[in-house]
Amino acid sequence: MKFTIQINTGPYTHQASDTAYQFTRAALEAGHEIYRIFFYHDGVNNGTSYSVPPQDDRNLQQLWSDLAEQHSLDMIVCVAAAQRRGIMDEGESAKHGKGSPNIAPGFQISGLGQLIEGGVQSDRLLVFGD
Amino acid sequence: MSDTKTFVYINRKAPYGSIYALESLEVVLIGAAFEQDVKLVFMDDGVFQLTNNQDPESIGMKNFSKTYAALGDYDVNQIYIDQQSLEQRGLSLDDLQALVYEDEDDDWAEKSSIHLVNREELSEIIESADVLLNF
Numbered sequence: 001m002k003f004t005i006q007i008n009t010g011p012y013t014h015q016a017s018d019t020a021y022q023f024t025r026a027a028l029e030a031g032h033e034i035y036r037i038f039f040y041h042d043g044v045n046n047g048t049s050y051s052v053p054p055q056d057d058r059n060l061q062q063l064w065s066d067l068a069e070q071h072s073l074d075m076i077v078c079v080a081a082a083q084r085r086g087i088m089d090e091g092e093s094a095k096h097g098k099g100s101p102n103i104a105p106g107f108q109i110s111g112l113g114q115l116i117e118g119g120v121q122s123d124r125l126l127v128f129g130d
Numbered sequence: 131m132s133d134t135k136t137f138v139y140i141n142r143k144a145p146y147g148s149i150y151a152l153e154s155l156e157v158v159l160i161g162a163a164f165e166q167d168v169k170l171v172f173m174d175d176g177v178f179q180l181t182n183n184q185d186p187e188s189i190g191m192k193n194f195s196k197t198y199a200a201l202g203d204y205d206v207n208q209i210y211i212d213q214q215s216l217e218q219r220g221l222s223l224d225d226l227q228a229l230v231y232e233d234e235d236d237d238w239a240e241k242s243s244i245h246l247v248n249r250e251e252l253s254e255i256i257e258s259a260d261v262l263l264n265f
Contacts, residue, residue, distance in 0.1 A: 006263075041153055080156060084149075112160040119261040120133055120164060127263065 002033045004118030009129030010045035011060040012053070016129030017046050021063055023126070028071055036074045036118040037064075039107070043129060044082045047075070047107035061104045068106030075107050076114045136167040138259035141176035146191050151179045154265035155197060162204035169255055170201075173212035176265075177219060180211070180226040195227065202231030207243040212252055 005024055009016040024034055039046055051061045068075050077087055086102070089109050093101045103109060119125040139158055145151045158170065172180060184195045201207070209229055216222065223246060232238040247255065256262065 040157075041149065081153065112157050113163065115157065116137070116161040116164045116166070119137065120135055120166065125261045125263075130264070 001027075001124060002035050002122045003027055004035045004115075004122040004125045005037045006115060006118075006125060006127045007037065007039050007043040007046060007129055008041040008127065010042040011051065014129060017043070017060050018058070020126075020128035021060065021067070023128070024073075025067060028067075034071070034073055035122045036076060036114060037068075038115045038118055039075070039077045040081055040112075040115065041129070042085065044077045044085050044087045047077045047082070047087055047104050048102050049104040050102050051104075065104050065106040073106065076110045077103065077107050078115070079109050079111055082109055134166055135260035136169065136258050137161060137261045137263065138169045138171060138255060140171045140173065140256075140262070140264045141179055142174040142264065144175040145179045145184065145195065146186050146189065150265040151176070152194055154263075155194065157263065157265075158201070158206060159197075159204060162201075162206055165205075167208075168206050169208040169210065169258070170206065171210045171212065171252065171255060173215045173252070175215075175219075177211060177215050177221060177226070180229070181221070182225060182227050198227065198229060201229060202243055205231070207231035207241075208245070209243045210245050210247045210252065210255055213246050213248055216246070 005020055007017055007020045011017045028034060046060060046064060048061060053059050064075065067073060088098055088101050089103045090101045092109060139154060141151060141154055143150045180198060184193050186193055229243040230240050231243050233241050
């Protein structure tokens, strides 16, 4: 089955991002296709490279980045939501006169159309977090 | 992209106090370009999103409620209000802004996009969804 995953909550405060990650991994291991992962609302905070959790804790951003690399996942961070919350790639930070970009490897900034298209193209759109 | 799916957006939260109402509206407006079958539901505190005379400037928020009036121009004209939620909050349709569209199959007659629904009808709307988004 072909899935698009939407993640609406940031890491650590709630379990939603962990659950989405575990679901995505399990789906891939079971041979399903992950068409796209779309980060919206505070979910965009999963994509900051400036997250440094304690060493004995999981690093969700790193887990997502590694999974994206292993499986060539299309991981999209909503541009409007990201601008509000300070998640920027090189182009965005230059455009807005900010410092170093902070988007983590494997995450890409794009528009809400990617979410809708994911819903159209996938068998299921699964939403994690509220 | 030839596939057409039914997208149902359920708006459950008050317009201010959290960002969900605004960021839901942003999805709906962008999604309109994809020419899908779109239904909007307003229930729970979400019915407050459509109330008239919103004036949030004093709490430092932008009044985005006028944007809903543009939905008809985006061919988003299936808007369902949960009657029970409205009544529980002491509201009636008169307290909500009128949302209309021009029906191209009926000589562009102006029609209301708003439909008051009970819980049974609401469950049918949810059942009709290929893609269900809760905000």
